[in-house]
Every structure is written in structure tokens, then in C-alpha cells.
Amino acid sequence: MDDASEVLRRLLAALPGAEDPAAQEQRNRLLKAMQQGPNSLPAFFAKESEDALRRAEALRQALEERVRRP
Amino acid sequence: MAYRVAELRIDSFRGFEGEHVVPLDRGLVIIGGPNGSGKSSTLNAIAWGLAGKAIAQKKVGLAEIPERKGWEVVHEGAAGCSVSLLLLDGARRLTVHRASQKNRCEVKGSVAGSDPLAALGLTIDSFLSSVFLPQELLRGPVSLDPKDRGRLFLDLVGLGAFHELDTVLRDCARAAKKGVEAIEGIRRRLDDQIVGQVAMKRSEVEEMGRQAATAVPGVDAASTDAARGLAKRTGESIADLCERHGLAAPALPEDLAAFERAVRDLLVQVESAHPDMARQKDLNLRQLAIARLQAELADVHKDLAHIRAEEGTLAAEGSEDALKVKAQVLQERIERLRNEIALADAQGEVLDRALAYFEKLSPGTGPIACPVCSQGPVDLGHLRGHLKQALERSGIGPLRAEREQAERDLAAVRALGERHARLLAERQRRDAREQELRRRAGEVGGARVDPGEDLGRVLQGLLEAVERDLAELGRRTEERAQDVRKVRGDLECLSIVRRFQDALGAIQRLEAFAERPEYRELQAQECRAQALLGLAEGLQESLEAERNRAFDERFKAVQGDVSRWFGRIIERPDCASLRIDSKGWTILAGPAGREREVTATFNVGDLTGVALAIFLATATRASHDAGFVILDDPTQGLDDGHKARLAEALAEVARERQVIVASADEGFLERLRGAGTVERYVRRLRPRVLDRACEMEAPIEEK
Numbered sequence: 164m165d166d167a168s169e170v171l172r173r174l175l176a177a178l179p180g181a182e183d184p185a186a187q188e189q190r191n192r193l194l195k196a197m198q199q200g201p202n203s204l205p206a207f208f209a210k211e212s213e214d215a216l217r218r219a220e221a222l223r224q225a226l227e228e229r230v231r232r233p
Numbered sequence: 234m235a236y237r238v239a240e241l242r243i244d245s246f247r248g249f250e251g252e253h254v255v256p257l258d259r260g261l262v263i264i265g266g267p268n269g270s271g272k273s274s275t276l277n278a279i280a281w282g283l284a285g286k287a288i289a290q291k292k293v294g295l296a297e298i299p300e301r302k303g304w305e306v307v308h309e310g311a312a313g314c315s316v317s318l319l320l321l322d323g324a325r326r327l328t329v330h331r332a333s334q335k336n337r338c339e340v341k342g343s344v345a346g347s348d349p350l351a352a353l354g355l356t357i358d359s360f361l362s363s364v365f366l367p368q369e370l371l372r373g374p375v376s377l378d379p380k381d382r383g384r385l386f387l388d389l390v391g392l393g394a395f396h397e398l399d400t401v402l403r404d405c406a407r408a409a410k411k412g413v414e415a416i417e418g419i420r421r422r423l424d425d426q427i428v429g430q431v432a433m434k435r436s437e438v439e440e441m442g443r444q445a446a447t448a449v450p451g452v453d454a455a456s457t458d459a460a461r462g463l464a465k466r467t468g469e470s471i472a473d474l475c476e477r478h479g480l481a482a483p484a485l486p487e488d489l490a491a492f493e494r495a496v497r498d499l500l501v502q503v504e505s506a507h508p509d510m511a512r513q514k515d516l517n518l519r520q521l522a523i524a525r526l527q528a529e530l531a532d533v534h535k536d537l538a539h540i541r542a543e544e545g546t547l548a549a550e551g552s553e554d555a556l557k558v559k560a561q562v563l564q565e566r567i568e569r570l571r572n573e574i575a576l577a578d579a580q581g582e583v584l585d586r587a588l589a590y591f592e593k594l595s596p597g598t599g600p601i602a603c604p605v606c607s608q609g610p611v612d613l614g615h616l617r618g619h620l621k622q623a624l625e626r627s628g629i630g631p632l633r634a635e636r637e638q639a640e641r642d643l644a645a646v647r648a649l650g651e652r653h654a655r656l657l658a659e660r661q662r663r664d665a666r667e668q669e670l671r672r673r674a675g676e677v678g679g680a681r682v683d684p685g686e687d688l689g690r691v692l693q694g695l696l697e698a699v700e701r702d703l704a705e706l707g708r709r710t711e712e713r714a715q716d717v718r719k720v721r722g723d724l725e726c727l728s729i730v731r732r733f734q735d736a737l738g739a740i741q742r743l744e745a746f747a748e749r750p751e752y753r754e755l756q757a758q759e760c761r762a763q764a765l766l767g768l769a770e771g772l773q774e775s776l777e778a779e780r781n782r783a784f785d786e787r788f789k790a791v792q793g794d795v796s797r798w799f800g801r802i803i804e805r806p807d808c809a810s811l812r813i814d815s816k817g818w819t820i821l822a823g824p825a826g827r828e829r830e831v832t833a834t835f836n837v838g839d840l841t842g843v844a845l846a847i848f849l850a851t852a853t854r855a856s857h858d859a860g861f862v863i864l865d866d867p868t869q870g871l872d873d874g875h876k877a878r879l880a881e882a883l884a885e886v887a888r889e890r891q892v893i894v895a896s897a898d899e900g901f902l903e904r905l906r907g908a909g910t911v912e913r914y915v916r917r918l919r920p921r922v923l924d925r926a927c928e929m930e931a932p933i934e935e936k
Contacts, residue, residue, distance in 0.1 A: 167398050174772050174779060177775060178768070178772065178775060186768075190768070193768070201401045208404075209408040212408055212411060212413075212762055215762045216412050219419050222754055222755040226746075226749070226752060227423065233743045233746075
């Protein structure tokens with residue numbers, strides 16, 4: 164029988180685009196999160212998205228100041 | 234051989250209050266009873282005993298079964314529940330005891346630890362595909378929703394893990410998409426702001442271009458040389474201003490904005506902090522002081538006129554020395570009169586004492602007639618009155634009148650003397666004040682004013698000198714103001730051109746905003762979020778492909794059996810060969826190469842038949858150690874004929890493995906009791922009365 168974690172690991176390995184270092188790093192983090200089981204993945208994706216969003220929000224504040232005073 | 238369930242012990246599980254022992258050791262176990270009597274609870278007790286909380290959750294194993302949400306295993310009011318199972322395989326004996334408290338499970342008779350499924354060589358997926366068919370799963374095909382059908386088919390071939398992953402990846406994609414949308418929103422808002430700022434700056438550039446054309450005709454405002462030329466002109470203007478007004482020429486910065494600020498600061502200094510400003514202030518103060526001195530001098534002159542007039546009046550009354558002599562004479566006369574009056578008073582006193590003497594000398598003599606006025610009889614007081622009148626008449630009265638007149642004259646003479654003294658004091662005060670005015674005039678003029686000089690004239694001279702200086706200062710101030718205006722004019726031209734160039738520069742910087750490291754970093758974050766979404770979606774797509782591939786593979790292995798079991802249960806000669814298309818979860822029938830889709834033509838019973846056929850095909854081919862199948866209400870949507878066929882099919886399965894089946898359908902149960910030749914055991918549950926727990930009747934054993 165197929166174990167969900169094993170299936171997921173197999174799918175991830177077969178996914179194209181792994182040659183990109185950033186993508187590879189992201190996948191490594193995903194693999195690390197998968198050690199907690201497949202149910203921990205939504206939290207991983209939410210955290211990754213929130214990290215990117217938080218950084219984008221900080222950049223927006225800095226950039227808006229630059230836009231106001233170019 | 235494989236294990237069969239020999240006995241079930243239930244304690245406070247779901248509808249069952251207290252402990253119940255259910256013997257199950259027969260090839261076919263039929264559990265009947267009306268709805269709510271505990272049939273499903275009995276089967277679920279076996280499933281929970283073997284699989285634990287995996288069977289009681291909504292999304293694990295039994296993927297998304299709404300009925301399992303908030304599924305409580307403990308009987309209402311009980312502290313906990315437990316289920317014990319005895320499984321036998323000839324001489325082999327396996328016991329399972331699971332309790333809700335601390336989620337405890339004990340397995341005896343196996344080396345696989347405390348997991349009963351592992352002891353039977355099962356996983357939750359294989360348990361659901363080949364051992365236990367809960368009634369909820371049979372509703373999947375009935376709903377005709379491809380997704381629900383697919384879920385059922387996957388469970389039935391033991392690929393339940395794909396459910397879990399599908400749900401998980403859908404949640405992942407949702408979270409990633411939310412992040413992508415939020416970051417895209419941020420970047421788009423920023424882009425909009427940039428576009429808006431560029432438009433605003435363009436408008437400013439147009440306006441400043443017009444101003445520049447008016448302020449500095451013939452100058453190309455966009456040219457850097459033009460700005461430098463204007464800066465040079467302004468610098469020369471201010472150097473000229475400094476030279477003309479005796480100021481130190483400042484070093485001005487190269488940067489045009491800083492240059493402008495420096496020049497403006499300098500102009501403020503020229504206008505408000507020039508030495509002439511202090512000089513003007515000093516002159517104004519002197520002008521004010523002189524005016525005040527003149528006013529005070531006028532007061533002094535007025536006082537002098539008043540003193541002189543009063544002195545003229547006093548001169549008619551006599552000089553001060555004459556008044557002193559006159560006062561001396563009057564004083565002496567008053568003294569003399571005072572002596573004479575005292576003498577007369579002494580004479581009166583002597584006569585008065587004489588009368589008293591006579592009064593004491595003749596005590597027995599009564600009152601007699603007055604010898605002066607013949608009035609009588611009178612006493613000595615009367616005579617004393619005559620004596621007083623005689624004394625007044627003889628001279629003391631005139632003396633007193635004369636003395637009083639002399640005293641009045643003396644007071645008048647003294648009053649004149651006092652006026653003389655007061656005028657003298659006033660004259661002295663006036664002199665002192667004039668002296669003070671001279672001193673102050675000396676301070677204002679910077680030179681001593683001699684007592685002989687006319688103070689009024691001196692003050693007038695000082696005032697005229699101050700006014701001359703002020704006029705000169707005003708002229709210089711006006712010249713300076715003209716110079717400042719010139720610098721300001723130059724500066725304004727420079728400012729217009731510089732702001733025009735700044736706005737142009739701002740537009741260039743805004744247009745090149747995408748090159749900024751922060752903007753690139755923002756784009757990188759957007760790419761990161763998109764990559765995350767791509768990862769989730771890629772995994773979803775791969776999962777779907779992998780799932781379809783795995784399903785096709787698994788289904789192919791049992792396809793013949795599925796068709797056979799379907800033919801046993803459902804009478805459809807046109808569907809002798811069945812196949813499930815995993816792409817759309819449709820059902821195909823017919824020989825290879827001439828298959829046709831029959832999903833839309835299948836009724837509820839047919840679809841239930843497909844699900845049962847897949848389950849039985851998988852269950853009868855399974856090689857694990859669980860030699861039993863459990864079916865809960867398997868007749869959903871089947872008519873009487875198909876129920877009979879299902880009963881026969883289950884009796885056939887019961888020859889190989891134990892079949893435990895629950896149903897509320899009396900007809901089906903009767904058919905099942907009559908089908909086949911297997912040893913069977915029927916347990917009927919009593920209808921449950923509201924608020925009472927499930928009860929069991931005595932079992933009916935049939936051979």
C-alpha cells in the first residue's frame with residue numbers, strides 16, 4: 164500500500180524545475196517539513212507565503228516612501 | 234487461513250450503555266433491527282477496536298465523511314468506553330482491547346506491537362478497501378458527483394492515501410495562492426502609485442517649463458549648463474552685494490539645491506542682521522530719548538514760569554527780611570500783652586480769695602442785700618460777679634482783644650514766610666532736574682552740556698544730527714534692498730530651472746524604478762510566492778496523474794473479478810465487462826475497443842452494485858490475515874431482485890471468509906438467511922426507545 168508521505172516524496176522528486184537553486188532550496192524546506200507528516204504541509208505553505216508577504220510588505224513601505232519622494 | 238472475529242465485547246460504546254458481549258464466531262453473521270437500534274454501532278465497534286481513532290475522524294482514511302465530524306465514541310454520560318475483540322484462526326488466538334481513556338490499545342497474540350491492523354497485515358487503506366465497507370462510503374457513487382465517485386473508487390482499491398494528499402495539497406495551493414494574490418496586490422498598488430507620481434511630475438514639469446520660459450526667456454530649462462549659468466549669475470550678484478555693503482563674500486556649495494538654501498540664508502542675514510540694522514535701532518532709540526528729554530525740559534520751563542509768577546506776588550507783601558522783623562515785633566507785643574493779662578488775672582485772684590476769707594470770718598451772718606446793686610439778700614458769689622465785671626471794664630478785656638489781633642497778624646506773617654520757603658525749595662528742585670536733563674543730554678549726545686548752554690538748543694541740535702544719520706541709513710538700506718531684490722530675482726530664475734530639472738530627474742528615477750534593488754527584491758518575493766503556488770499546483774497535477782496511474786494499475790488487477798461480482802449482483806447483460814475511467818471517474822462497459830460510457834444510464838442500484846463489486850473483488854483477492862469482511866447496510870438503492878442476488882453473492886463470499894453484515898431491510902435479511910449453505914448466526918437488536926440505550930435480544934443460531 165502507498166504511504167502518503169512516500170507518494171509525496173516521489174511526486175516531488177519527479178517535479179521539473181529542480182535545477183533552479185531557489186526552487187531546490189524551497190523543495191528542501193518542503194522535504195524537511197514533510198518529516199512531520201503530510202498534514203503539516205498546509206502550515207508550511209502558509210508560513211512560506213506569510214514570510215514572502217511580510218518581506219513584500221516591508222519592501223512596499225520602503226518603496227512607497229521612495230515613490231513619494233523620488 | 235486467516236483470522237475470524239469470534240467475540241466482541243462492547244462497554245459504553247456510542248449507543249450501548251454498559252457492557253454487552255456479542256458472540257460472532259460464525260461464517261455469516263447477520264445483524265438486524267430497526268433504524269437506531271445499534272447495528273452500525275456494533276460494526277463500528279469492531280472497526281474502532283481494530284483501527285482506533287483513524288476510523289472516528291473525518292479526514293483520515295475515511296476521507297471527508299461528513300457524518301464522522303464530531304463523532305463521539307463514548308456513550309453519553311459515561312467516563313470512557315472500551316471494545317474487546319477475540320479473533321481466532323484455528324489454534325491461533327489474537328485478542329485486542331482498546332479503551333478510549335488515554336487512547337490505550339492492547340494486542341495479545343501478535344509480535345506486531347499494539348497496532349491490531351498491523352497484526353492482521355493491514356493498513357487503514359487496505360482495511361477500508363478489503364475489510365470494512367461503511368454505509369457512508371456507498372453514498373459516493375449515488376451522489377453522481379465525479380469527485381465523490383472517484384473518492385469511493387480510490388478507497389475501494391486501497392488508494393485512500395491519495396485522498397489525504399489531495400486535500401492537503403488543495404489546502405497548500407489555497408495558502409500559496411493567497412500569498413501570491415496579496416503580494417501581487419502590493420506590487421500592483423506600488424506600480425499604480427509610480428504611474429500616478431510620474432503623471433504628477435509630468436504636470437509639474439509642464440508648469441515649470443512655462444514658468445521658466447517666462448522668467449528666463451531664451452534659456453533651455455532642461456539644460457544643465459543653463460542651471461549652472463544661472464547659479465553663476467546669482468553667485469556674482471551676491472558677491473557684488475557683499476562687496477557693496479561691506480560683507481564677507483561666502484563660499485557657496487556646488488549642489489544647486491544647497492546653493493539655493495545658502496543664498497536664501499545669506500539674504501536673510503543681509504536683511505535682518507546687517508550692522509546698519511543695529512545702527513538704525515540705536516538711532517531710533519536716541520531719537521526717542523531726545524524727544525523725551527525735550528518734553529521733560531518743556532515741563533521744567535513751565536514750572537519755572539509758575540515759580541516766577543508766585544515770587545512776583547510775594548514781593549508785594551514784602552521781602553523775606555522785612556517779614557522776619559515784622560514777625561519779631563508782633564511776637565514781642567504778644568508777649569507783653571500776655572504779661573499784662575496775667576497781672577490783671579492775679580489781681581482778680583486776690584479779691585476772690587479776700588471774699589472767701591470774709592465768708593469764713595462771719596459764719597452766723599445770713600444773706601444780706603448787695604452793696605453794689607442793692608439786690609438782696611445775695612451771697613458772696615453775687616459779689617464775685619460784680620468784681621469780675623469791674624475787672625473786665627478796668628482793662629483786661631481790651632488787652633485780650635489786642636493780644637488776639639496780634640496773634641492773627643503773626644500767623645499771617647508766618648504763612649508768608651512759609652510760602653517764601655516753599656518757593657525756594659521748588660526752585661532748587663527745578664534746578665536739580667535741569668541739571669539731570671543736562672547730564673542725560675550729555676549721555677545722548679556723547680558730550681558734556683555745560684550749565685551755561687541752552688539745553689533746548691542743544692537737544693534740538695542732537696535731534697537734527699540723529700535725523701540726518703537716519704536719512705543716510707535709510708538711503709543705504711534702500712540700496713541694499715535693491716541689491717537683495719536683484720539677488721532674489723536671479724535666485725528665483727535659478728529655483729524655477731532647478732525645480733524643473735529636479736522634476737525631470739524624478740520622472741527618470743520613477744521610470745527606472747524597476748531597477749531599484751528593493752523593487753527587484755519585491756519582484757523576487759512575488760516570484761517566490763508564485764514558485765510556491767507552482768509547487769503546490771505541480772504537486773496537485775502530478776498527484777492526479779500518479780493517482781490515475783495507480784488506480785488504473787490496481788483496477789486492472791481486479792477488473793475481471795469486478796465484472797464478475799457486478800454480474801452476480803446486478804442483472805445487466807450489456808455490462809458483462811466493466812472498467813472505471815480514472816480521468817473523469819466514469820464507468821465504461823463493453824468489450825475492449827468498443828467500450829461505451831454507462832455512468833449516465835446507471836441508476837442508484839447499479840452504482841451501488843459497482844461499489845460492492847469493487848469491494849468484493851478487492852476483499853476476496855486480499856492476502857492479509859483478516860479473514861472477514863464487514864458490510865454496513867449494503868442494499869442502498871437495490872430492488873428486491875438485486876437484494877436477493879446480493880444475498881447469494883455474500884453467501885458465496887462467506888464460504889471463503891467470515892461475512893458480518895448489518896441491515897434494517899427485513900426482506901434482505903430473510904434472503905440472506907435462506908441463501909447458501911453456510912453456518913450462520915443472526916442477532917436481532919431491539920428497537921431503541923428514546924433516551925434508552927441499545928439492547929440485544931438473544932441470538933438465533935442457525936446451522
